[in-house]
Amino acid sequence: MSSKENYSFTFKILLLGDGAVGKTALVQRFVHGKFQKAYLMTIGMEPYSRYETIDGTKVCFSLWDIAGQDRFKVMRGMFFRGAMGGLVTFDLTRRVTFENAQNWINEAKKESPDALFILVGNKNDLEDLREIDTKEGEEKAKELGCIGYIETSALTGDNVEEAFYKIGKTLLNKRKQQ
Ligand code: G3D
Numbered sequence: 263m264s265s266k267e268n269y270s271f272t273f274k275i276l277l278l279g280d281g282a283v284g285k286t287a288l289v290q291r292f293v294h295g296k297f298q299k300a301y302l303m304t305i306g307m308e309p310y311s312r313y314e315t316i317d318g319t320k321v322c323f324s325l326w327d328i329a330g331q332d333r334f335k336v337m338r339g340m341f342f343r344g345a346m347g348g349l350v351t352f353d354l355t356r357r358v359t360f361e362n363a364q365n366w367i368n369e370a371k372k373e374s375p376d377a378l379f380i381l382v383g384n385k386n387d388l389e390d391l392r393e394i395d396t397k398e399g400e401e402k403a404k405e406l407g408c409i410g411y412i413e414t415s416a417l418t419g420d421n422v423e424e425a426f427y428k429i430g431k432t433l434l435n436k437r438k439q440q
């Protein structure tokens with residue numbers, strides 16, 4: 263992990279997706295390197311940051327973990343403002359969360375039209391309970407105009423770094439071209 267000093271860019275990245283898909287678990291895994299079974303349900307919004315060097319440039323990931331529950335919807339607009347990217351997360355074992363991915367992108371785009379999104383299928387450790395296969399996930403990511411599709415497990419840590427790096431790297435390249 264890089265130190266905080268002298269970073270060149272801050273990327274505001276949203277954790278999006280229905281309740282209980284694993285947004286908080288993913289961000290905790292990325293920022294603290296562990297899976298915590300018991301923590302409070304996210305209330306409104308929780309900010310996290312992690313400093314990283316990507317292709318020789320120090321960046322700050324500013325991660326905004328929003329609450330998926332409908333009763334927090336009124337607050338979300340202001341948290342979404344100025345976002346550059348988002349991890350649109352669904353639970354591989356619950357199809358309804360997959361079908362809702364589009365709604366999350368629409369909601370975020372209202373506030374941040376230029377944001378980039380990666381589609382994340384979480385809980386890939388629960389192989390027997392899976393309702394979405396990889397091919398379907400990849401097709402959905404294309405249909406939604408996402409920069410990619412990745413399957414993760416916040417429980418085992420599988421692909422979690424890769425998911426955040428993929429969006430960080432894409433944002434960095436975009437930034438360098440501006
Ligand atoms: P949210 O922030 O999207 O609402 P949470 O989701 O991070 O709170 O996770 C919801 C539940 O799913 C939690 O279980 C959490 O432990 C579990 N979970 C998160 N990621 C994974 C994963 O990759 N694999 C498995 N097997 N479980 C995961 P509880 O039981 O605490 O509600």
Ligand code: MG
Pocket residue numbers: 285286287303304327328329
């Ligand atoms: Mg949460």
